[in-house]
Amino acid sequence: MQKLSTVQKRLRKFAEERDWEKFHSPKNIAMALSVEASELLECFQWLTEKESHELSQEQIAAVTDEIADVQLYLLLLADVLNVDVCTAIDQKIAKNEERYPADKVRGSARKYTDYK
Amino acid sequence: MQKLSTVQKRLRKFAEERDWEKFHSPKNIAMALSVEASELLECFQWLTEKESHELSQEQIAAVTDEIADVQLYLLLLADVLNVDVCTAIDQKIAKNEERYPADKVRGSARKYTDYK
Amino acid sequence: MQKLSTVQKRLRKFAEERDWEKFHSPKNIAMALSVEASELLECFQWLTEKESHELSQEQIAAVTDEIADVQLYLLLLADVLNVDVCTAIDQKIAKNEERYPADKVRGSARKYTDYK
Amino acid sequence: MQKLSTVQKRLRKFAEERDWEKFHSPKNIAMALSVEASELLECFQWLTEKESHELSQEQIAAVTDEIADVQLYLLLLADVLNVDVCTAIDQKIAKNEERYPADKVRGSARKYTDYK
Numbered sequence: 001m002q003k004l005s006t007v008q009k010r011l012r013k014f015a016e017e018r019d020w021e022k023f024h025s026p027k028n029i030a031m032a033l034s035v036e037a038s039e040l041l042e043c044f045q046w047l048t049e050k051e052s053h054e055l056s057q058e059q060i061a062a063v064t065d066e067i068a069d070v071q072l073y074l075l076l077l078a079d080v081l082n083v084d085v086c087t088a089i090d091q092k093i094a095k096n097e098e099r100y101p102a103d104k105v106r107g108s109a110r111k112y113t114d115y116k
Numbered sequence: 117m118q119k120l121s122t123v124q125k126r127l128r129k130f131a132e133e134r135d136w137e138k139f140h141s142p143k144n145i146a147m148a149l150s151v152e153a154s155e156l157l158e159c160f161q162w163l164t165e166k167e168s169h170e171l172s173q174e175q176i177a178a179v180t181d182e183i184a185d186v187q188l189y190l191l192l193l194a195d196v197l198n199v200d201v202c203t204a205i206d207q208k209i210a211k212n213e214e215r216y217p218a219d220k221v222r223g224s225a226r227k228y229t230d231y232k
Numbered sequence: 233m234q235k236l237s238t239v240q241k242r243l244r245k246f247a248e249e250r251d252w253e254k255f256h257s258p259k260n261i262a263m264a265l266s267v268e269a270s271e272l273l274e275c276f277q278w279l280t281e282k283e284s285h286e287l288s289q290e291q292i293a294a295v296t297d298e299i300a301d302v303q304l305y306l307l308l309l310a311d312v313l314n315v316d317v318c319t320a321i322d323q324k325i326a327k328n329e330e331r332y333p334a335d336k337v338r339g340s341a342r343k344y345t346d347y348k
Numbered sequence: 349m350q351k352l353s354t355v356q357k358r359l360r361k362f363a364e365e366r367d368w369e370k371f372h373s374p375k376n377i378a379m380a381l382s383v384e385a386s387e388l389l390e391c392f393q394w395l396t397e398k399e400s401h402e403l404s405q406e407q408i409a410a411v412t413d414e415i416a417d418v419q420l421y422l423l424l425l426a427d428v429l430n431v432d433v434c435t436a437i438d439q440k441i442a443k444n445e446e447r448y449p450a451d452k453v454r455g456s457a458r459k460y461t462d463y464k
Binding site: 239242243246249250251252257258259260262263265266268269270272273275276279280281282284285287292295296297299300301302303304306309310312313315317320321323324325328329332334337338 | 358365366422445448
């Protein structure tokens with residue numbers, strides 16, 4: 001697997017070669033990311049939860065395409081802001097493990113929602 | 117750097133230990149991802165593009181937190197659907213390079229928007 | 233019922249009195265609208281479809297609050313762009329009636345999704 | 349101007365005639381609303397704030413179309429949940445007027461963002 005930073009270098013080069021950095025303010029990239037996340041959501045829009053587990057090949061291809069778009073804008077945003085994604089997710093997982101202790105959450109009557 | 121698949125294993129274990137898999141239909145995860153992408157967007161909501169380049173330490177911390185949330189839901193979704201994120205982004209970058217040839221796009225009067 | 237244009241006048245006055253018009257570019261309002269629509273979505277995030285029909289008083293209050301936010305930003309955006317919302321929805325309903333003829337859609341094997 | 353409740357009746361009839369009520373759980377409608385709000389946002393995605401004030405006829409037409417979509421899903425959601433949109437926005441405006449007193453907000457060094 002290539003490193004995330006390698007992908008970010010490719011994205012930077014891609015933008016430079018097209019003179020597109022001027023569009024890439026953090027604000028604009030966050031907008032684009034949110035729009036792509038909605039396009040991903042749209043793939044599941046009228047499906048039941050059950051159906052969303054049983055996608056056709058064609059649906060998987062569409063979803064995969066949108067997942068890639070979200071991932072690329074996320075890496076671009078992190079790159080522009082100089083945020084390290086790997087450190088960020090490590091910290092977040094640790095935070096979540098502390099916030100939602102398995103022994104208290106499991107079997108609890110309180111729903112997942114209450115913990116969000 | 118740890119592999120994405122290692123992160124995905126941690127996320128799976130995290131959900132299993134809390135008996136939360138039942139909430140994790142692809143449809144629900146895509147919703148959660150889109151909600152997190154909006155929380156990320158909210159960080160930039162009333163900033164100018166210029167200001168979005170000059171975040172305070174506190175703002176960067178908030179943004180980093182939201183970037184992690186988006187990244188984790190994206191990995192969770194890919195895991196549940198058995199989609200390989202690395203392959204997906206490789207294909208997407210290749211597709212974009214073909215779709216927006218640098219020599220035609222650069223210096224063109226047509227705006228970035230037209231190419232999206 | 234008060235007219236939508238009366239609400240829009242109140243919103244305009246509200247912004248003027250606070251010197252907030254400078255934040256109200258159509259781009260910014262569209263962002264704020266999308267963020268509010270996500271906060272509305274968040275209310276339903278981990279509910280099943282069935283549960284989403286049976287909200288508690290507290291949940292209804294939260295949803296009502298978010299519905300108002302979305303409605304107000306939508307009216308603000310329409311006002312700033314000089315778009316008439318009533319005409320817009322009339323045209324849209326007529327368009328949808330033509331696009332999805334009841335006799336062809338009803339009982340059809342093709343799913344709703346295909347018609348979107 | 350026709351009343352909002354009249355529009356809601358038309359929407360209800362439209363769904364009934366097509367046997368589409370089964371898709372219209374509050375959860376699903378909130379998703380559709382959020383997707384439409386993102387399509388509206390997409391219209392402004394790569395524009396500067398200034399450009400977003402100076403849309404072409406074609407851009408206005410696209411924006412108007414998306415505004416209608418958001419408005420219709422919002423009315424549909426309110427109808428399904430039996431929420432009165434007019435009361436909701438009246439309450440919200442009153443709440444905002446109390447929360448952001450003009451004399452304290454105007455000319456204040458604290459930015460709009462802090463008040464959100």
